[in-house]
Amino acid sequence: MPPRVTVPLWSLGVLAAALLACDYGHDGPRPQDDGAGGTGGATVIEEGRIDADATLVDVEPGQGAGFFIEYEAGGTWRFRAACDTAISGYACLWDVIVSPVESPALLGFSTDALDASDSLLWEAGGVRMIASTGMEIDSFTVSAPPGEALRFDVYLDDQPAPRFVYWVGDGALNAGAPSNPVDLVPSAP
Numbered sequence: 001m002p003p004r005v006t007v008p009l010w011s012l013g014v015l016a017a018a019l020l021a022c023d024y025g026h027d028g029p030r031p032q033d034d035g036a037g038g039t040g041g042a043t044v045i046e047e048g049r050i051d052a053d054a055t056l057v058d059v060e061p062g063q064g065a066g067f068f069i070e071y072e073a074g075g076t077w078r079f080r081a082a083c084d085t086a087i088s089g090y091a092c093l094w095d096v097i098v099s100p101v102e103s104p105a106l107l108g109f110s111t112d113a114l115d116a117s118d119s120l121l122w123e124a125g126g127v128r129m130i131a132s133t134g135m136e137i138d139s140f141t142v143s144a145p146p147g148e149a150l151r152f153d154v155y156l157d158d159q160p161a162p163r164f165v166y167w168v169g170d171g172a173l174n175a176g177a178p179s180n181p182v183d184l185v186p187s188a189p
Contacts, residue, residue: 044179045182046177047182048169048177048182048184049169049170049184049185050168050169050185050186051170052072052186052188052189053071054071054168054171055168056166060082061083061136061137062082062084062086062087063082063084064084065083065092065156065164066081066082067079067094067096067154067161067164067166068082070168071184073186073189075145077144078139078140079098079129079142081131081133083135085134086135092133092134092156093132094129094132094138094154094155095128095130095155095156095158096129097127097128098152099124100126100144100145100148101148102148103144103145103148104125105125106125106127106144108142109140109141112139112140113138113139114129114139115136115138117132118130127140127142146186147188147189149185150184152177152181152184153180155180162178162179163176165177169187170187
């Protein structure tokens with residue numbers, strides 16, 4: 001039976017409080033990538049491990065901001081984006097690029113739950129989701145070669161947002177990525 005990890009609601013509340021201090025303006029474009037995955041200067045892309053078939057549960061719409069990543073053995077990745085709208089009164093603008101680290105392109109993608117105003121597009125061999133998330137969970141899946149590491153470049157309200165990335169790795173909940181972008185390597189193909 002795959003391990004199930006519960007995202008503690010108190011941790012999302014802490015993140016929601018941090019978001020309340022953020023500017024929710026959506027006026028400007030996403031900062032331009034400098035070719036090294038950042039918006040200026042050299043960026044070190046850290047690597048993390050993601051457990052195959054581990055799932056994150058208890059993500060309640062509107063109660064906390066987060067970008068949640070799960071990997072299913074065989075190459076299927078599932079992504080969910082949530083916001084703290086019930087607390088802050090604002091929607092979250094997610095801008096996420098998912099791309100393979102070694103392969104030239106992902107095998108495919110599909111939307112699970114996106115609003116008509118959201119978009120999921122091919123971009124340079126990967127996929128890019130732009131979604132305004134409020135009191136719902138926005139989600140999509142991608143297919144990659146089994147065991148393929150994926151790179152995640154996550155922005156929230158036009159700002160790099162590695163602290164809002166969640167996944168299960170080495171049997172524990174990882175709350176926050178060590179870099180943006182970050183590479184996640186599956187524990188099993």
